[in-house]
Amino acid sequence: MDGRGFSMSKAARPAGEVATPQGTLCPGEEPPRRAQKRNWSCQDAAEGPQRCLQLQLHPQGLGPWSRCACFPVPGVGNPVRFSHRPAHLEREAELSPGQEEEGRETGGASGPAGDDLGLSGVNNRGKQGMAQTDGLTPPREAPGQPRVSKLVLLGSGSVGKSSLVLRYVKDDFKSVLPTVGCAFFTKVVDLGASSLKLEIWDTAGQEKYHSVCHLYFRGANAALLVYDITRKDSFHKARQWLADLEKELHPGEGVVMLVGNKTDLGEQREVTFQEGKEFAESNKLLFMETSAKLNLQVSEVFSTVAQELLQREARQSHSAQGDAAVVLNASPAPQAKCCAR
Numbered sequence: 001m002d003g004r005g006f007s008m009s010k011a012a013r014p015a016g017e018v019a020t021p022q023g024t025l026c027p028g029e030e031p032p033r034r035a036q037k038r039n040w041s042c043q044d045a046a047e048g049p050q051r052c053l054q055l056q057l058h059p060q061g062l063g064p065w066s067r068c069a070c071f072p073v074p075g076v077g078n079p080v081r082f083s084h085r086p087a088h089l090e091r092e093a094e095l096s097p098g099q100e101e102e103g104r105e106t107g108g109a110s111g112p113a114g115d116d117l118g119l120s121g122v123n124n125r126g127k128q129g130m131a132q133t134d135g136l137t138p139p140r141e142a143p144g145q146p147r148v149s150k151l152v153l154l155g156s157g158s159v160g161k162s163s164l165v166l167r168y169v170k171d172d173f174k175s176v177l178p179t180v181g182c183a184f185f186t187k188v189v190d191l192g193a194s195s196l197k198l199e200i201w202d203t204a205g206q207e208k209y210h211s212v213c214h215l216y217f218r219g220a221n222a223a224l225l226v227y228d229i230t231r232k233d234s235f236h237k238a239r240q241w242l243a244d245l246e247k248e249l250h251p252g253e254g255v256v257m258l259v260g261n262k263t264d265l266g267e268q269r270e271v272t273f274q275e276g277k278e279f280a281e282s283n284k285l286l287f288m289e290t291s292a293k294l295n296l297q298v299s300e301v302f303s304t305v306a307q308e309l310l311q312r313e314a315r316q317s318h319s320a321q322g323d324a325a326v327v328l329n330a331s332p333a334p335q336a337k338c339c340a341r
Ligand SMILES: Nc1nc2c(ncn2[C@@H]2O[C@H](COP(=O)(O)OP(=O)(O)OP(=O)(O)O)[C@@H](O)[C@H]2O)c(=O)[nH]1
Pocket: 155, 156, 157, 158, 159, 160, 161, 162, 163, 164, 174, 175, 176, 177, 178, 179, 180, 203, 204, 205, 206, 261, 262, 263, 264, 265, 290, 291, 292, 293, 294
């Protein structure tokens, strides 16, 4: 840890910061409906002006506050681009296309703050996820930039969600700790004639984070519903994860792909390809099997979803143009009869 990225080292924290309780939501605790946050400025001797942020995920203010996260103010020497930019940050610097940003939200829970995905020492970009913490606002693209879509990964713990993201974003596979809250990445998908910027939200699958995960589903344009082909329980739970997701999406909106991961462990397979396919078909989902370990079908998953997003958008704008043409060609509406003199 070097005090940059999401390390939140003591060196980067403001003087006078009060230690806050760490922890997850208690069993049976009311699931939070929205995150609260507080932020302030401070001056760090080594890193200059900092913005500091803390989250509380309980609507009545009863839950624990997350760790304090401090991040350098963007500007010269701090090329941080906030995709979901907090209102108090006035400036942003651009990353070049295809360059990934990454970050991690602690969701009010205790645990590692980012180095398990190799965030330690990356640079200031490692704090992107913290910059906007509600995860609810649909992404917007800047003029001249590729379209931005929010994609969430969901599914039971240890099915390989983080490994799929790591493979896709960094072409790497290594042992990663369980996700705490949510980790955030971006990557521009090049689809030849067009490109799409995916904001990838990798949510925690462990049971203890279940009550907060749905917060991150809100506003998603696409989702990867992941299970482990060697674990039937993770496949059965996919139904529940899908129900949770659908509560947060508008009916018929969003591209959802069912992903059966760990195909390299074929001899331990508990869920057949056919079972996955049938579940996907009956729920109108896309379907693929992958191995994050052997890098099988991983980039295809993301590019297929991106392609589908662009096609849907094209169809929608086409039909919207059609509707407009119908309206223009329609005979003039009859004048409303007025009864007033
Ligand atoms: N053999 C094999 N192991 C994998 C594969 N993908 C992930 N793993 C392993 O499965 C374990 C869990 O992977 P993660 O990526 O942390 O799973 P996750 O779904 O993100 O877990 P949570 O963060 O708890 O939700 C790790 O030990 C990975 O190395 C794969 O394709 N093949």
